[in-house]
Amino acid sequence: MASRPRPLSLLAPALAVLLLALVLAPLAAVGWRGAGVSLGPADAAAVRFSIAQALLSALFSTLLAIPVARALARRRFPGRSALITLMGAPFLLPAVVAVLGLLAVFGRSGLLNQVLLALGFPPISIYGLHGVVLAHIFLNLPLATRMILQGWLAIPAERIRLAQSLGFRPAETFRHLEGPMLREVLPGVAMVILVICLTSFAVVLTLGGGPSATTIELAIYQAVRFEFDLARAAGLAGLQLAVGAVAALVAWGLARPAAFGAGLDRRLDLSAPDGWRRWVDVLALTMAALFLILPLAAVLLRGVPGLLDLPAAVLPAAGRSVLVALVSTVLATVAALTLALASSRRTQPLAEAAATLPLATSGLVLGTGLFLLIQPFAPPMRLALPVTILVNVALSLPYLYRILLPETRALQAGYGRLAESLGLQGWSRLRWLILPRLARPLGFGAGIAAALSMGDLGVIALFAGQQQATLPLVVSQLTGAYRIEAAASAALILVTLSFALFWAFDAGGRRAAA
Amino acid sequence: MLRLDRLTYRQGDFQLGADWAAPAGSRIAVMGPSGAGKSTFLSLIAGFLKPTGGKILWQGQDLAALPPGNRPLTILFQDQNLFPHLTVAQNLGLGLRPDLRLTKADQARIARALDRVGLAGLDARRPAQLSGGQASRAALARALLRARPILLLDEPFAALGPALRDEMLALVRDVVDDTGALVLMVTHDPDDALALGGMMAFVSEGIVLPPVPTADLFADPTPEVQAYLRRK
Incomplete structure (x- = not known):
């Protein structure tokens, strides 16, 4: 439909080009420096391990999430909403904190080994492939559960009623209703988790390592930090980019909103079978809750005593982390809002590209490229924090954009013509229409960006010295030095700040919208 | 004078044309079958859509370069x-x-406009705290405040019951009596068209026909109008 030019018609494309350059320039640097580099057997092993751990993590996270999601879909019990809320927490939980919690439960002197020793069994080790997979399950089981639960809730009430009227037993309900839904949903869920695990760094840094448990990301880190072999780092970054891009493209194709036939927009719960099936549900929910709560409780218990005796590096690092998170969040939110507003009437290919391309890359890949670009002109360490901010902006942009885009489209559809007819443009439109109407999603999106930025351990590990270390890096260093109590205290501060930032933005948005 | 000079709009198979003029102060009901292009016609005049050809002129000035907010009109959706x-x-x-950034004088004007449409004292309410009729009155009060010489009404009272709709139409008549605005009102209801008391532009087969007195058209309807009225 022909329409008038928009006020953001110049600003948004310029911003999109800038953001594309922020991603493409480092990728070009990686391609240029890495071209022709021959990678050795250790690098091939890193590729194999990256893919293997991601496949196993995706497989187990998805399969284990099915009984949990089904129990949540068909049971009503006190604390159900709290459990579903808890399922959202690991997305915001810094990976280094999750690792620390898992070490407290499954580590050498953790809870599980103490029980095993008391029963006369040999202790188990969390380091290596199984530890990496375990941590990825901890971080992604909740995400998988929530995605699959959405699938269950999307089964049309009419079909459930039909099943009930035909007297379906649980086996038939599974065959005719739940099975088809799972066949639709599970590939997308598994691929999303696979992509996340392919770019996981903090988990592998602590629980992996060594020739048999190194991912491409970890190999990049080692090549930059320990060997200063930038050509090899660039070659590895190119490999990581290729693997990540293929996986992201497949995930993009497979992940779809759950919709299984037409139905009226009414909810009807699946009937909850009694007998042994009830106990299966109870077991699934209890195990999932314990699996999520125990590591976090362990961090809390271990961390509280040391809060008054923190290592000197912790508080300055916390200050730097908050600063980086706040600046990243403001920049990412402004960028995402500008792009989403530009795309609110019709899709803008440049804006879409700028908000999608970062999904195919990773912090380490971008970091390597930026390292290569900066190194001829300035010591990269000096620019550690600004570079971290830029990478955080690029990596949180896709999430923020996807959160805001449906909202800006709804706003344009609902009030765009009225605003235009009243001449509501520029600052007035922002002040009196956009900010009040989008306060809630803006607050939520900014909260997610702030928490992700606060907990990020990626590019900072490549660049930072002690003077630039952020809190996740300090936690990781303390964990690596087996100063577990101090690490737990620092982790406690990190997790508190992450959730506080999320809460502050989210609650601020909700209050502004009220 | 509102002049539609060989105005055309095309999108895919859909097309719409108009080539007529109406003096300031006219009251024109725009009627026609669903999908005929009545709302599209108003969107073209309001500036939400760009014509494929022709011009829209108000008092001789081409409106093409003006964004919706700067056009000499107010629209109610x-x-x-x-x-x-x-x-x-x-x-x-x-x-x-x-x-x-409202001055004291602006606030006084707002209070007078609210009083004029029977909403005195409701200035601090949010739209959700108003009834459907009150919300329509508030929108009309804003149109009154803007005092633009053209008022476009895109079925703004369609969701109201018959009694309330009659009341609103009476209010519209009062407001345009005060302001002397030219009214173009899209409606599906022949009674509303008659109540507006003026002319009617019937939209048929991709053309917005020149306005004729509504009473005359209903007294001696063309075959298209007859067919349309039979379906009502």
């Missing part, structure tokens, strides 16, 4: 005429100053 997060007074204030 079928719904979403008020921003739900703003108070009634703020919604009216936007009609005076989009930055809402």
